Amino acid sequence: MHRTKVKIVEEALDANNTIAQANRADFDRAGVTVVNFMSAPGAGKTTLLERVAGDLPGVRMGVLEGDVQGSLDADRLAARHVPVTQLNTDPGFGGECHLDANMVRSALPNLPLDGIDLLVVENVGNLVCPAEFRIGEDVRVMVSSVTEGEDKPLKYPLMFRTCDLVLVNKIDLLPHLDYDVDKFLYHLDHVHPDVERMMVSARTGEGVDAWREWLMRVATGDRAIA
Amino acid sequence: MHRTKVKIVEEALDANNTIAQANRADFDRAGVTVVNFMSAPGAGKTTLLERVAGDLPGVRMGVLEGDVQGSLDADRLAARHVPVTQLNTDPGFGGECHLDANMVRSALPNLPLDGIDLLVVENVGNLVCPAEFRIGEDVRVMVSSVTEGEDKPLKYPLMFRTCDLVLVNKIDLLPHLDYDVDKFLYHLDHVHPDVERMMVSARTGEGVDAWREWLMRVATGDRAIA
Numbered sequence: 001m002h003r004t005k006v007k008i009v010e011e012a013l014d015a016n017n018t019i020a021q022a023n024r025a026d027f028d029r030a031g032v033t034v035v036n037f038m039s040a041p042g043a044g045k046t047t048l049l050e051r052v053a054g055d056l057p058g059v060r061m062g063v064l065e066g067d068v069q070g071s072l073d074a075d076r077l078a079a080r081h082v083p084v085t086q087l088n089t090d091p092g093f094g095g096e097c098h099l100d101a102n103m104v105r106s107a108l109p110n111l112p113l114d115g116i117d118l119l120v121v122e123n124v125g126n127l128v129c130p131a132e133f134r135i136g137e138d139v140r141v142m143v144s145s146v147t148e149g150e151d152k153p154l155k156y157p158l159m160f161r162t163c164d165l166v167l168v169n170k171i172d173l174l175p176h177l178d179y180d181v182d183k184f185l186y187h188l189d190h191v192h193p194d195v196e197r198m199m200v201s202a203r204t205g206e207g208v209d210a211w212r213e214w215l216m217r218v219a220t221g222d223r224a225i226a
Numbered sequence: 227m228h229r230t231k232v233k234i235v236e237e238a239l240d241a242n243n244t245i246a247q248a249n250r251a252d253f254d255r256a257g258v259t260v261v262n263f264m265s266a267p268g269a270g271k272t273t274l275l276e277r278v279a280g281d282l283p284g285v286r287m288g289v290l291e292g293d294v295q296g297s298l299d300a301d302r303l304a305a306r307h308v309p310v311t312q313l314n315t316d317p318g319f320g321g322e323c324h325l326d327a328n329m330v331r332s333a334l335p336n337l338p339l340d341g342i343d344l345l346v347v348e349n350v351g352n353l354v355c356p357a358e359f360r361i362g363e364d365v366r367v368m369v370s371s372v373t374e375g376e377d378k379p380l381k382y383p384l385m386f387r388t389c390d391l392v393l394v395n396k397i398d399l400l401p402h403l404d405y406d407v408d409k410f411l412y413h414l415d416h417v418h419p420d421v422e423r424m425m426v427s428a429r430t431g432e433g434v435d436a437w438r439e440w441l442m443r444v445a446t447g448d449r450a451i452a
Contacts (some may be wrong), residue, residue, distance in 0.1 A: 042374025095384075126323065170373065172401055
C-alpha cells in the first residue's frame with residue numbers, strides 16, 4: 001500500500017519534471033527569466049511585488065498569480081500597471097495547494113512572453129508542496145515572515161533548502177516580537193548553508209532596494225546562482 | 227486526464243472518510259472528544275496549546291502533534307506535562323502537507339485514549355489541504371493570525387467554512403499593523419456567517435480564558451456546535 005503510493009507520487013513528480021522542462025524551453029526561447037515566488041499564507045509576497053512592480057528600469061516584469069480562489073492579489077498588482085495573469089487551482093473541492101508545471105503550462109497562452117523579460121510566478125501560500133513541484137523556473141525565492149517564528153527552516157526544510165534567496169520580511173515588527181534573528185539564521189544555515197538572504201520590510205520599504213537590485217540582476221543574467 | 231485526476235481524488239476522499247468514521251468510532255468508545263486544530267505556519271497553534279495545557283480542571287488533555295519533520299512542537303508541549311504523540315508526514319520527498327484519517331489511525335496505538343478526555347490534533351501548518359481531510363474529529367478549530375492580513379477567508383474559503391471556531395491570534399500586534407479587524411470579520415462572515423470567533427493573544431494571554439473555557443465545554447459535551 002505504502003509502496004504503491006510512493007510509486008504513484010514518484011511517477012507524478014517525473015511527469016511534472018518533463019512538463020517543467022518544456023516550460024523552461026518556451027521561457028528560454030522567449031528570453032524570459034522566471035522566478036518561482038513562494039511563502040506561507042500572508043508572509044507578504046504580493047506586497048513585496050507591489051514594491052518593485054513598475055520600478056525595474058530596463059526590465060519588463062509580468063506576474064502569474066496563483067491562488068486557490070479569487071483574484072485579490074492579481075487586482076492589486078494590475079493596479080501597478082504590470083501585466084498579470086490569474087491562475088486559480090480550485091477544481092471544486094478546495095483547490096490544489098500548489099502550482100505544478102502543467103498548471104503553469106495551461107497558462108502559457110495567456111502570458112505576454114514576448115512583451116516581458118522577467119516573469120514572477122506567485123505560488124499558492126504554502127510551505128510544503130510548492131517546494132516539490134518545479135514549474136520551469138530559473139530561480140526560487142521564498143519569503144519568511146518574522147511573525148512565523150524562528151523554527152520554520154527546521155519544520156519545512158525542503159522549501160528552505162531548494163530556494164536561491166530568502167526574504168526575511170516584516171522586520172519592522174521585530175521590536176514587538178520575541179523573535180531571535182540569529183536563531184532563525186542559525187536554523188536557516190543548518191538546512192541551507194550560506195543561502196542568500198535579505199532582511200526586508202514590505203511595509204516600510206526597508207531593504208526593498210536590495211530586493212529590486214537582485215531581481216534586476218537575475219533578469220539581466222548578471223548573477224551567479226546555483 | 228483531468229477527469230481521471232478528479233476521479234482519483236474523489237476516491238481518495240471517500241476512502242479517507244471511511245477511515246475517519248472508524249477513528250470516530252474508536253474515539254467515541256474511549257469517550258474522547260477530538261479537536262482538529264489547524265492554521266497557516268507560524269500562526270500560534272502550539273503557543274495557544276501551551277497556554278491551556280495542564281490547566282483544564284477536570285479535563286485530561288492529550289495532543290497528537292502533526293509535522294512534516296521533527297518534534298519541536300511536541301517537545302514544547304511535553305514540557306507542560308501533557309501526553310504528546312508525534313506524527314511525522316515525511317516520506318522522503320518533502321512530506322505530506324496535511325494529516326489524513328489513515329495517518330491518524332496509524333497513531334492510535336500510541337495514543338493513551340483511556341487516560342484522556344480531550345485529544346487535540348495539531349495539524350500541519352497549511353490553509354488548504356488539511357481542510358479537505360476529515361480525521362475523525364468532533365470539532366475543527368483554526369487559528370488566523372492578524373499578521374496574515376484580512377483577506378485570508380476569501381483566499382482559503384474551505385478552511386474558514388468548515389471550522390467551528392476561529393481564534394484570531396496575535397492581537398497584541400494590532401497597534402503595529404495596517405490590519406482592519408472589521409474587514410477581516412466581514413470577510414469571515416461572508417464565507418462562514420456567524421461562526422464562533424475569539425480575539426486572542428497567545429503571547430500576552432489576552433482572551434485565553436475564553437479559549438480555555440471553550441475547550442472545557444467541548445470536552446464535557448456542554449456545547450451546541452453544528
